[in-house]
Amino acid sequence: MKPKITVVGSSNVDLILKIPRLPKPGETVLEGEFSTAQGGKGANQAVAAARAGGDVHFISRVGIDDLGKNSLTAYKKDNLNLDYCVTDDAASNGVALIFVNAKGENSIGVASGANGNLDRKQVRKAAHVIESSALVLMQLETPIESVEEAITIAAAAGVPIILNPAPARVLDDNILRSVSILTPNETETEILTGISLTSDEHIRRAAQSLLEKGVGTVIITLGARGVYAANNDTNAFIPGFTVTPVDTTGAGDIFNGALAVSVAEGKSLSEAIRFANAAAALSVTKLGAQPSAHHRDDIEHFLRTH
Ligand code: RIB
Numbered sequence: 224m225k226p227k228i229t230v231v232g233s234s235n236v237d238l239i240l241k242i243p244r245l246p247k248p249g250e251t252v253l254e255g256e257f258s259t260a261q262g263g264k265g266a267n268q269a270v271a272a273a274r275a276g277g278d279v280h281f282i283s284r285v286g287i288d289d290l291g292k293n294s295l296t297a298y299k300k301d302n303l304n305l306d307y308c309v310t311d312d313a314a315s316n317g318v319a320l321i322f323v324n325a326k327g328e329n330s331i332g333v334a335s336g337a338n339g340n341l342d343r344k345q346v347r348k349a350a351h352v353i354e355s356s357a358l359v360l361m362q363l364e365t366p367i368e369s370v371e372e373a374i375t376i377a378a379a380a381g382v383p384i385i386l387n388p389a390p391a392r393v394l395d396d397n398i399l400r401s402v403s404i405l406t407p408n409e410t411e412t413e414i415l416t417g418i419s420l421t422s423d424e425h426i427r428r429a430a431q432s433l434l435e436k437g438v439g440t441v442i443i444t445l446g447a448r449g450v451y452a453a454n455n456d457t458n459a460f461i462p463g464f465t466v467t468p469v470d471t472t473g474a475g476d477i478f479n480g481a482l483a484v485s486v487a488e489g490k491s492l493s494e495a496i497r498f499a500n501a502a503a504a505l506s507v508t509k510l511g512a513q514p515s516a517h518h519r520d521d522i523e524h525f526l527r528t529h
Pocket of ligand 1: 237261262267473
């Protein structure tokens, strides 16, 4: 049976310009190729988890406009349960403008739209969904009150919480002490801990400081290098897979979606990280966030052949 995973978070439509290099302030760069794709950190993680084998319930908020309507149609095709995904009757859909350069690196600006109205009350209405989940997955692209409420409900019910602290911001210790698995990238780790990650020793120290704040397990994602994972029993650098990047947008989201499924299935931490690393590696070989979330068969095939 598929594990029930609740994702609380944002939904955007991404307007993507693949361009030779990222423009500097005041600069115009020609030769772009334009495309659109479903995005938003919450939706990317929800879709990645569904394709990786989860029964995903998505608590989110889309706009009253066509972008919102089309998003719901897309999520239904991925079998997301949308009972608590609300169409905001006053706000437009979240939109991200994304430049992607020839190396697959990106630069992103977001207009939150309806995501900005995902409040405590909306999350509270879905309390029974959270309470009956195998795991809850969250990010920080919706108001912090939505994250706090979901954490309160999940923690009271003993439901494990994965928090991907993106985009970066400082977090209260009350939040950190309820998190089972925290998955910051390097920038987010620096902002959460105040420690610059200039060496492996600094990475270890930063992870340790998060464990001391009460986080269960810390997985610091290090891009192509893989991850550093630490908890009270174990710590290790776990390498990723080498691929030629086309677009790294959403790779962290795909990692989290796949990780959530594997953890909810009861896999060991190292197995779950290997599965998530494979999903993330596959994702950077394709343009767009949700278009690059692979299905479980593809991830397992990649793992067998690498
Ligand atoms: O993490 C990638 C995502 O960040 C994009 O899909 C974009 O919508 C922004 O939310």
